[in-house]
Amino acid sequence: MNADAYADEVGPSAGRPLNLRQIEVFRAIMMAGSISGAGRMLHVSQPAVSRVLALTESRLGYRLFERVKSRLSPTAEARRLYAEVEQVYGGIQRVNDLAASLGQSGAGMLKIVASASFGQRLIPMALERFRGRNADARVDYRSVTFDELAAYFLSGQADIGISMQPPDHPNLTSVRLARVPVVCVLPPGHPLASHDVVLPEDFSSAAWIGYPRDTPLGRALGPFFGEGPRCAAAVEVHSPVTACSFVQQGLGPALVDAWCVTPDQAAHMTLRPIAPEASVEIWATHSNLSAPPLLARRFLAAVKKTLEGQALPGVAASGQLE
DSSP: OOOHHHHHHHHHHTTTTOHHHHHHHHHHHHSSSSSSHHHHHHOOOOHHHHHHHHHHHHHTSOOOOOETTTTTEOOHHHHHHHHHHHOOOOOOOOHHHHHHHHHTOOOOEEEEOHHHHHTTHHHHEEEEHHHHHTEEEEEEEEOOOHHHHHHHHHTTSSEEEEEEEEEOOOOOEEEEEEEEEEEEOOTOGGGGGGGBBBBBGGGGOOOEOOOOTHHHHHHHHHHHHHTOOOOOEEEEESOOOHHOOOOOOOOEEEEEEGGEEEEEEEETEEEEEEOOOOOEEEEEEEESOOOOOOHHHHHHHHHHHHHHOOOOTTSOOOBBBO
16 A cells, blocks of 8 residues: 555554654655655655655655655645744754854853862962853852852752862762962061971960861861960961961961962962971862763863962972872
């Protein structure tokens, strides 16, 4: 039985949904105006196109094309169907255009959370590098404490996080990027500025700025002080960024990670290495419930490049990158 024998009869298979291949063949015939032209468009044989068209008309229960002098003329039903098909293909084209745009220009929103220490230099420098390739990307940056970090990921408010410690959560994955030296920052004219290296015993008076033991820097300084500083700090802060501001106001020396010191701050403070050496780590975190988005992966690459290529104030080298 050929298609003409049953195309105008509603048979048992009429009304079954069309598959994507049948829709594709129908659209090609409409565009080419012939079976042979559709075959060339789709890179298939003319008999293969004819078979798909016959099955399509069988499923629909009506003709899509009239055969007039060996040519195909679309029926009224075909014209209406084609209008809907073109809307679908228009949507597919928009999806493809967006996919290409996301890959080429980096459009979209990147959500970054980071310790305040890294918001001073590392994040801005990495963003400058990142935006050189992703000029259309928008960025939502938030400075958060370590205790807040996991909650931002779990609530969908973060794509990538940069911190001194990896959060301990089964739905988060962290990778260590670098180890950064701790340096001593001093107010101008401070007595310790005459020292080439600052030692634990130099903190023998209360006129210095420290951290609670349970903060990332407080833990990092444990090996430096051993059993503890000879004299407790007069002022405790929770961020090395705050510590630098207090040092600039003459409140005393502080121990900070080298990445938190901006060049402008370095020009108005004295920086000295410490012995024994102490360091903090830089970790990148993302959710492991799904793959990091493209923008997050590109930003992470920019952070790595920034860490590899930037000298730090007051130290000869930035430490070993992992």
